Amino acid sequence: MRSHANMACVLKIALAALCAAPPAGALDITLPAETASFKASNLPGYPLVQQNCLVCHSAQYVQFQPPSSPRGYWEATVRKMKKTFGAQFADEDIAAMVDYLVKTYGAERVAAGEVGASTAYARR
Numbered sequence: 001m002r003s004h005a006n007m008a009c010v011l012k013i014a015l016a017a018l019c020a021a022p023p024a025g026a027l028d029i030t031l032p033a034e035t036a037s038f039k040a041s042n043l044p045g046y047p048l049v050q051q052n053c054l055v056c057h058s059a060q061y062v063q064f065q066p067p068s069s070p071r072g073y074w075e076a077t078v079r080k081m082k083k084t085f086g087a088q089f090a091d092e093d094i095a096a097m098v099d100y101l102v103k104t105y106g107a108e109r110v111a112a113g114e115v116g117a118s119t120a121y122a123r124r
């Protein structure tokens, strides 16, 4: 019993210390904007991945896939999200999402008009 009373006392002191802490505004935290979200695109799959793929994890899982990943890999990955992990998106959305993913993060990036990046690569 006595130890309970002591515990309550310790808690009150801890709470008081928290309340006395300086206002949170003193800390200026800037989150990295580009890493957690999908790269903007005019492709129809872009709004779909934003809607369907950020429910369970950030876009970092996608960003860290090998850039040489072909269309079939993305198709298999997207299907795995649905079949194995239970993602809730319509089968009709899959083709457009795969198209966006392979052209933005995979083997077809050059075809999607990343001309600057591809010429820089070719000059090396």
Ligand code: HEC
Pocket: 049, 052, 053, 054, 055, 056, 057, 061, 062, 065, 077, 078, 080, 081, 085, 086, 087, 088, 097, 101
């Ligand atoms: C229902 C939750 C859920 C949704 C929605 C979801 N994922 Fe995943 N995703 C997972 C889980 C769970 C993993 C596996 C984590 C692990 O293996 O450590 C994963 C892993 C991944 C990986 C890593 C490679 C791999 O094969 O494990 C990629 C890439 C990926 N997801 C892409 C997507 C894309 C693209 C979408 C949208 C079409 C999506 N995810 C939607 C749950 C989800």
